[in-house]
Amino acid sequence: MTSIALGGHPDEDRTLVTIFLRGGADGLALVPAVHDDGYHRARPRLGVSASRALRLEGPFGLAPELAELHPWFLSGELAVVHAAGSDDQSRSHFVAQEVMERGGLSASGGWIGRWLRSRQASGALGAISTGSELPDSLRGAPAATALGSLAALEPGGDWSGLCRALEGLYARDRLLGGPARDALTAAERLGTLAREGARPGDAARYPGPGEGELALGFGRDLGQVAALIRARVGLVAACVDLGNWDSHFAQETIVSTRMRALASGLAAFARDLGPLLARTSVVVMSEFGRRVMENASLGTDHGRGGVMFVLGGGTPGGMHCRWPGLDADRLDGPGDLSVVHDYRDVLAPVLARHGGGLSAAFPGYAPRPLPV
Amino acid sequence: MGLTRRTVLVGGGSAALVSLLGAAQGPRAVPRTPGPFAVPVSAEVDLAEHVLRRCTFGVAPGDRERLARLAPRPEEAVDRWIEEQLRPGQTEDPDLVRQLRRLDSLGQPLGELYEWKPEVLLRELSSATLLRAVHSRWQLREVMVEVWGDHFNVDSGKAECAWLKAADDREVIRRHALGRFRDLLGASALSPAMLWYLDGRTNRRASAAERPNENYARELLELHTLGVDGGYSQADVMEAARCLTGWTARDRHGFRKGRVEFEPALHDDGEKRVLGRRFPPGQGPGDLDLLLDTVASHPATARHVGTRLCRRFIADEPPAGAVDAVASAFRSSGGDVPSVLRALFRTPEFRAPAARRAKLKRPFHALASALRTTGARTDGGAPLLDYLRRMGHAPFQYPTPEGPADVARAWTGTLLWRWRLGLALAGNELPGTSVDARELAARAGGAERLAAHLLGRTPDPAERAALASSPQPLALLLASPDFQRC
Numbered sequence: 001m002t003s004i005a006l007g008g009h010p011d012e013d014r015t016l017v018t019i020f021l022r023g024g025a026d027g028l029a030l031v032p033a034v035h036d037d038g039y040h041r042a043r044p045r046l047g048v049s050a051s052r053a054l055r056l057e058g059p060f061g062l063a064p065e066l067a068e069l070h071p072w073f074l075s076g077e078l079a080v081v082h083a084a085g086s087d088d089q090s091r092s093h094f095v096a097q098e099v100m101e102r103g104g105l106s107a108s109g110g111w112i113g114r115w116l117r118s119r120q121a122s123g124a125l126g127a128i129s130t131g132s133e134l135p136d137s138l139r140g141a142p143a144a145t146a147l148g149s150l151a152a153l154e155p156g157g158d159w160s161g162l163c164r165a166l167e168g169l170y171a172r173d174r175l176l177g178g179p180a181r182d183a184l185t186a187a188e189r190l191g192t193l194a195r196e197g198a199r200p201g202d203a204a205r206y207p208g209p210g211e212g213e214l215a216l217g218f219g220r221d222l223g224q225v226a227a228l229i230r231a232r233v234g235l236v237a238a239c240v241d242l243g244n245w246d247s248h249f250a251q252e253t254i255v256s257t258r259m260r261a262l263a264s265g266l267a268a269f270a271r272d273l274g275p276l277l278a279r280t281s282v283v284v285m286s287e288f289g290r291r292v293m294e295n296a297s298l299g300t301d302h303g304r305g306g307v308m309f310v311l312g313g314g315t316p317g318g319m320h321c322r323w324p325g326l327d328a329d330r331l332d333g334p335g336d337l338s339v340v341h342d343y344r345d346v347l348a349p350v351l352a353r354h355g356g357g358l359s360a361a362f363p364g365y366a367p368r369p370l371p372v
Numbered sequence: 373m374g375l376t377r378r379t380v381l382v383g384g385g386s387a388a389l390v391s392l393l394g395a396a397q398g399p400r401a402v403p404r405t406p407g408p409f410a411v412p413v414s415a416e417v418d419l420a421e422h423v424l425r426r427c428t429f430g431v432a433p434g435d436r437e438r439l440a441r442l443a444p445r446p447e448e449a450v451d452r453w454i455e456e457q458l459r460p461g462q463t464e465d466p467d468l469v470r471q472l473r474r475l476d477s478l479g480q481p482l483g484e485l486y487e488w489k490p491e492v493l494l495r496e497l498s499s500a501t502l503l504r505a506v507h508s509r510w511q512l513r514e515v516m517v518e519v520w521g522d523h524f525n526v527d528s529g530k531a532e533c534a535w536l537k538a539a540d541d542r543e544v545i546r547r548h549a550l551g552r553f554r555d556l557l558g559a560s561a562l563s564p565a566m567l568w569y570l571d572g573r574t575n576r577r578a579s580a581a582e583r584p585n586e587n588y589a590r591e592l593l594e595l596h597t598l599g600v601d602g603g604y605s606q607a608d609v610m611e612a613a614r615c616l617t618g619w620t621a622r623d624r625h626g627f628r629k630g631r632v633e634f635e636p637a638l639h640d641d642g643e644k645r646v647l648g649r650r651f652p653p654g655q656g657p658g659d660l661d662l663l664l665d666t667v668a669s670h671p672a673t674a675r676h677v678g679t680r681l682c683r684r685f686i687a688d689e690p691p692a693g694a695v696d697a698v699a700s701a702f703r704s705s706g707g708d709v710p711s712v713l714r715a716l717f718r719t720p721e722f723r724a725p726a727a728r729r730a731k732l733k734r735p736f737h738a739l740a741s742a743l744r745t746t747g748a749r750t751d752g753g754a755p756l757l758d759y760l761r762r763m764g765h766a767p768f769q770y771p772t773p774e775g776p777a778d779v780a781r782a783w784t785g786t787l788l789w790r791w792r793l794g795l796a797l798a799g800n801e802l803p804g805t806s807v808d809a810r811e812l813a814a815r816a817g818g819a820e821r822l823a824a825h826l827l828g829r830t831p832d833p834a835e836r837a838a839l840a841s842s843p844q845p846l847a848l849l850l851a852s853p854d855f856q857r858c
Contacts, residue, residue, distance in 0.1 A: 106571070108530040109771025117771070134761075139529050140771030142764040143786070155792050157799045158843055165838045165848055166791060172834070173853045175732070179784035180853075187788055 014313070014354050015229050016237045018112070019266075019284045020101075020135065021258070023246035024093060027289035027306035027337065029255045030066065031082055035059040038326030042292045046251055046300070056080060057319035065259035068267040069309075076317035077270075077277065079372035083305035083321055083340040085288055089333065091302040093246070096287035100343060101136035103362045109140025111361040112237050115351065116141045118360030119236070135239050150224055154194030163187055182234075189231045198227035204272035207264045215261035218242050222269040229276055236354075245286060248299040266311060273312070281313025281350045285343055292326055293335050303336035308346050310372045314353050320370050345370050408815050409433040410440070411825040417728040421828045423450045423717070425858040426685050426731070427457065428511035430741025431828065433815060454717050457512035458550060458710040468507035471751070475500050482539050482564070482630045490534035497528075497538050498760075498767045499752035505740040506750065516549040516709065517541075518736070519684055521767075523677075524560045524596060525775030526569045528768040532623060536565035536630055537768050553677065553707030554668040557596065561588075561664060564621035564630045570773060573620040575613060576638035584640065589613035591773045597667040599676030608647055612667075614640045615651060615659040674702035680778075681712065686722050687730045688779040694721035729828070729857045732780035735763035737858065738790055742797055742850050743805070745826055746812055750805040762789045787856075794850030809846040819845055827854045 033039040034050040036059040053061025054070045060082060062070055072078035088099040095105075103111035117140060134141075147153070163184055170180030198220075200206060206223050207215035218240070225238045242262055247254040262284070270277050289306030305324075324330045324338045332338045344362050348369035351358045358367060412421050420439050424431045442452040472478060475496040477488050485493065505514050524545065528537040540563045548556035560566050567573040570588035577584050589612040593604045618639030622631045634657045644651040644659070649666050651659055667673060678698035682690030694716065701715030716722060733741060739759060743750050750756065760766040763786040770776045777783075796802050798809055816822040823831040823839055826849040831839065835852065842848045849855055 105531065108527045108569070114771060136529075140527070140769065143762050143789075155795055156801055157795045157847065159792075159795060161842070162791065162795055162844065162847055162851060165842050166851055169834065169838055170787075170853050175780055176784060176787065176853050176856065179787055182785075183788040183791070187791075 013232070013279050015225075015235045015280045016112075016313075016350065016354050017225060017240065017280060017282045018137065018237070019240045019242060019262075019282060020097075020137075021245050021262070021284065021286035022093070022097065022241055022243040023286075024096075024288045024290055024302055025245040025258070025286035025306060026247060026251065026255055026300050027082060027084075027286075028292065028300075029247075029251070029290075030063055030259060030307045031056065031060050031080055032063060033059040033082075033323070033326065034061040036323075036326055038292075042326060043294050045298060046294045058321070059323060060319055060321070063259055065256050066263045068263040069311075072267075072270060072311060073317060073319075077312055077315065079310040079315045079317045079320060081308040081310070081320045081341055081346050081370060081372060083324060083337055084285075084308040084343055084346055085305050085339040085341075086343055087339065088288075089304070091288065091304070091333075091336075093287060093302075098136055100285065100287055102139070103344070103365075107363065110135070110137035111347075112137040112239065113140035114363070115357045115361035116236060118357045119355060135241070137239060138237075147224070150193050150197055150227060152194070153190040159187075160191065186233050189233045193227055193231050193233070198223040200226060200268070200272045201274075204268045206268040206272070207261065211264060212257065212261070214242075214257060215264055218261045218265040219268055222265050223272065226269055226272040229273060229280060247290070248295070248301060249297045251294070251299045270311060277312035278314060281315070281354065282309070282311040283347065283350060284309040284311075285346075289337055291335055292331060292337055301334075304332045305337035305339045308341075308343060310346065310350060313350065315350070315372050318372070320372055341370060342368075346372055406811070406815065408817060409825070410436040411816055411821045412436070412827075412829050413824070415830050415832070416725065417828045419446050419450055419723065422723070422728045423453065425828055426722075427454070427515060427717075428744070429505040429514060429737055430744035431825070432744045433747050433812070433825070454512070454714065457510060458713060460510035460513050460550065463509065465507045465509055468503060471503050471507075472500055477538060478542075480538070482536075483628065485535045485538055486624050486629045488535070490528070493535060493538050494528050494768060495754070495757070497541060498757050501541075501767050502736075502740060502743075502752040502756060503750070505736070506743045506748075506752070512713075513549050515684075516713075517545055519681070520545045520549055520556060522770075522775035522778065523680060524556075524566065525770055525773055526563075526565045526768070527771050529771070530569055532568045532621075532630070533565045535624065536563070536568060536621075539563070539630070540565035541768070548709075550709050553673075553702070553709060553712075554664065556709075557668050558661075558664055560596070561592070561616075561660065562619065562632050564632050567619065567621040567632065572616060575617050575619070576635070577614065577617045577640035578638050584610070584613040584617050586610060586613040589616055593667065595774055597676065598670055598672040599679070602670070602672030602676060604647060611644045611646045611651075612663055614642070614644050615646065615663040618657075619660065668707060671699070671703060674699040674707075677707075678702055678712070678716075681716055682721075683778050685713075685716055686719075686727050688781075691719075691721040694719040729854065731858050732783055733856055733858050734776065734778065734783055735760055735765035735786050735790070736767065738856060739793065741858070742793065742855075746797065746807045746809075746846070746850075748797065748805055748807045753804040755802045755804060759789060759793050790856060791851040794855075795844070795847045798844055798847035798850060807846070812846070822846070823849055826850070827852070829854075 032048050032053055034053045040047050052064050054067055056062055069078060086100045088096045090096055099105055101110050167184055170176055200223050206219035209216060221240050228235045245258055273280055285308050286306050288304055290300035290303040294300055322340050324340055344365055345368050348358050348367040349372055412418060424435050439449050439453045443449040477493050477496045478500055508514050526533055526537050526540055528534055544559040544563045548559055570591055571585045572588040575585040586609055590609045593609060594600050598604050618635045620633055620635055622628050636656055639656060641654055643653045646663060647666055651662055678695050679690050682694045682698055686694055697719050698712055698716045702712045705711035765776060797807055800806050813819060813822045816825050819839060839845045839848060
C-alpha cells in the first residue's frame with residue numbers, strides 16, 4: 001500500500017517518504033551486530049558472519065541482502081539507527097503500529113496528518129493513497145486519498161475541456177483565482193503523468209518480474225512516488241508499506257526476500273530521483289524489532305528495539321547507536337534489544353529539514369534529536 | 373431492485389407511503405415532483421434564495437415554490453419558512469427514512485455499539501449524515517447538527533470514540549441541535565465520547581497529591597463556552613478541572629461498557645472558585661451542574677457562540693452588529709437555540725446584499741449541495757465519502773478539538789477535487805449515485821434556467837458563453853466558482 005499526501009503548492013519541492021515495514025522487522029537481521037559475541041551466541045543458526053555482512057561502523061554490519069544500499073551509506077546519504085523504536089511495550093502489532101503511527105495512543109489523528117495540517121499549505125491537492133486505505137499516520141491530514149495507479153489521476157469525461165472552461169471563469173475571481181491557478185497547474189501535470197505513466201529513467205532499474213511479486217510491487221509503488229516528485233505536483237508526504245515481516249517461523253525465507261525487495265526498490269528509487277534525492281527524505285521504520293534469541297523454529301518472536309534508516313533529504317548519514325549490548329542484564333523484558341533511540345528522535349531532524357512542525361506531529365514530546 | 377424516488381412519488385405507492393408524506397401537514401409536506409420547478413430570475417441572489425442557500429445543504433428543485441407558497445410577500449414567506457424549520461415536525465422524507473433503516477448500527481444502544489467494527493460504525497454514521505443533509509426536510513436542523521458537531525468536535529479516531537461517537541451524534545448533537553445550549557452542553561460534558569476524547573474520564577483527584585487532568589476543563593472554557601478571550605484565567609481552568617474530577621466512563625473491557633459514572637472517591641470535594649463564583653465543599657456531582665450553569669450563562673459564552681453562528685450564517689468575519697444582536701438574544705432567551713437563530717436571521721447584516729454569496733461552501737456542503745440541487749439519487753456510499761476524505765472534510769475525523777474551520781481560506785485548496793466531483797457526478801461515474809442531467813435541465817426549463825437554479829441567480833455573460841460552448845454544462849456549473857459559494 002502506498003499513500004501519498006499532496007498538500008502543498010505544486011512547486012513544493014521537499015517530500016517526506018515513510019516506508020513502514022509492517023509485522024515487526026528484525027533489526028538484527030537488517031543490521032546484525034556481527035562484531036558483538038552476544039549476537040552470535042543468540043543467533044547460532046540465523047546469524048550471519050562478519051565476513052558476509054557489509055561493513056558499517058562499530059559492531060554493526062549490513063545484511064548481505066541489503067548490499068544495494070551500501071553505496072549510499074558509504075557516500076554519506078544513508079543513516080542507520082539501531083535500537084530504535086517507540087515506548088510501547090505491548091509487543092502487539094496492532095497496538096505498536098498504532099502507537100507509532102498516531103504518535104501515542106492519547107493523540108488524535110496520525111503524526112503525518114497533524115504535521116501536514118500544521119503546515120497550513122493550501123495547495124491544489126490534498127492527500128492521495130495508492131492502497132485501498134490510508135495508514136493511521138495520515139489520519140487527520142488536510143486531505144488524503146487512495147491512488148491505485150497513476151492512471152487514476154486522469155478523470156474520465158472531458159476533463160481537459162472542463163479545465164479550460166474553468167480557467168476563464170475562475171480567472172476573474174478574487175478569492176478563488178489563485179487557488180484555481182494552482183489547481184489547474186497540478187491538474188495538467190497529473191494528467192501528463194497519468195497518460196505517460198511513471199517512465200523512470202533506464203538507469204533507475206526498478207525490480208523486474210523475475211525478482212518476485214513483492215519486489216515488483218514495492219518497486220512499482222516507489223516508482224510512482226518518484227514520478228510524482230519529478231512531476232512537481234506538490235507532493236509533501238508519501239507513505240509506502242512493505243508488509244509481512246512477522247518471522248516467527250523459518251525467518252530466513254521471509255526476511256531475506258523482504259530485505260532484497262527493500263534494497264532493490266530503495267536503490268532504484270534513489271537512482272531514479274538522482275539530484276532530487278537531496279530534497280527527498282526517506283525514513284524506513286517498523287513497529288518493533290524482534291527477540292534477540294532465535295526460537296526453536298528458526299524464527300524470532302516479537303521484541304522491542306529495531307532499526308531505522310534515513311536516506312537522502314540532506315541527512316549526514318552514518319551509523320547511530322548508543323549500543324546497549326546483548327548481555328542478558330541489558331535486555332528488555334523477555335530478552336529483547338532495548339529501545340535506546342525513540343523513533344521521534346530520528347524523525348525530529350528530518351522534519352526540521354522539511355520546514356519544522358515537530359510539535360504538531362508529536363505534541364507534548366520533548367525530542368532529543370539524533371544527528372541523522 | 374429498489375423503487376426510484378420518482379416512481380414512489382409519482383406512482384402513488386401504498387397508502388402507508390402517502391400518509392408518511394404527511395399530506396395534511398401543509399407546505400413542507402409537498403413531495404418532490406418530477407415536474408417543472410421555479411428557478412431564480414434576477415441577476416443577484418434574491419432574499420428567498422439567500423435564506424435557502426444559507427440554511428440548507430443546497431437548494432433542491434421545488435424548494436423555492438415551497439417557500440414562496442407560505443406567504444405572498446418574500447419577507448413574510450422567508451420568516452414563515454424559518455419558523456417551520458426551527459420547529460421540525462415528525463414527518464420525514466420517506467425515501468430517507470427507508471435508506472436510514474438500512475444502516476443497522478445507527479439506532480443501536482450504547483452498550484451494543486461495542487459489538488460493531490469501528491470502520492462499520494464510521495461508514496454508516498457518515499453515510500447517514502450525508503443522506504440526511506441531502507434529503508431531510510428539516511434542513512436547518514441538519515445544518516445545526518453540523519455546527520454543533522464542529523463546536524463539540526469529537527474525533528472518532530481517538531480511543532473508544534470509535535464506538536462512542538455514534539451515540540454522541542445521536543444523544544448529544546442531534547437531540548439538542550435545536551434545543552437549549554445548556555442542555556447540549558450538559559449532554560456533551562457527560563457524553564462518554566467526550567469523556568474519552570478530552571480525557572475527562574481520567575480526571576481524578578483521590579488524594580491531595582494527585583493533579584487533575586485539565587484537558588476537558590480547558591477546552592470547555594476555551595472552545596465550548598467562554599472562548600479564548602472570554603476572560604478566564606489559568607486558575608479558573610484548574611479549578612474547573614477540580615469540579616469535574618471523578619466523572620468517568622467505563623471502558624470496553626468490562627461490564628456496562630461506555631456507562632458514565634461518578635466516583636465520589638475520585639472527586640475533589642473541597643471548596644473551589646471558578647470565574648469568581650464560590651463552589652462550597654461537599655457538593656459531589658453537583659459541582660458539575662454548578663460549573664456548567666456558571667459557564668453557560670456567562671456573557672462571554674453568549675458572544676462566543678453567537679460569533680460562531682454569525683460566522684456560519686453571515687460571513688467569515690462576522691459583522692459586530694449582528695454578533696451583538698445574537699449574543700443579546702442568547703442571554704435573554706437563556707441560550708434557547710431557536711430564539712438565537714431567529715434573532716440572527718432578523719439582523720440586517722444577514723439579509724444585506726453584502727452577505728449574499730459571501731460564504732465558501734465547505735467540502736461537505738459542496739458535495740451535499742451538488743447532490744441536492746441536481747436531485748441525485750444516492751446511497752451516500754464510499755465513493756462520496758472518499759471525496760470528502762480527499763478534501764480533508766470527512767465527518768467525525770477532524771483530529772483536534774477546535775473542529776474544522778468555517779472560513780474560506782481553510783478550504784480553497786480543495787478546488788481540484790470539487791471539479792472532479794462535478795465531472796464525475798454529472799457523468800454518472802460514481803457508483804451508488806446517479807443524476808439525470810437531461811431531465812433536470814428539462815424540468816428547469818432549459819440550460820439557462822438550470823444555470824440559474826445552480827448558481828442562485830441568472831448566469832452572467834461569461835458564464836453564458838462558457839456554458840454555450842460546453843459539452844457538459846452540468847459539470848461546468850457544479851465546478852464553477854459560484855457553485856462553491858452559498
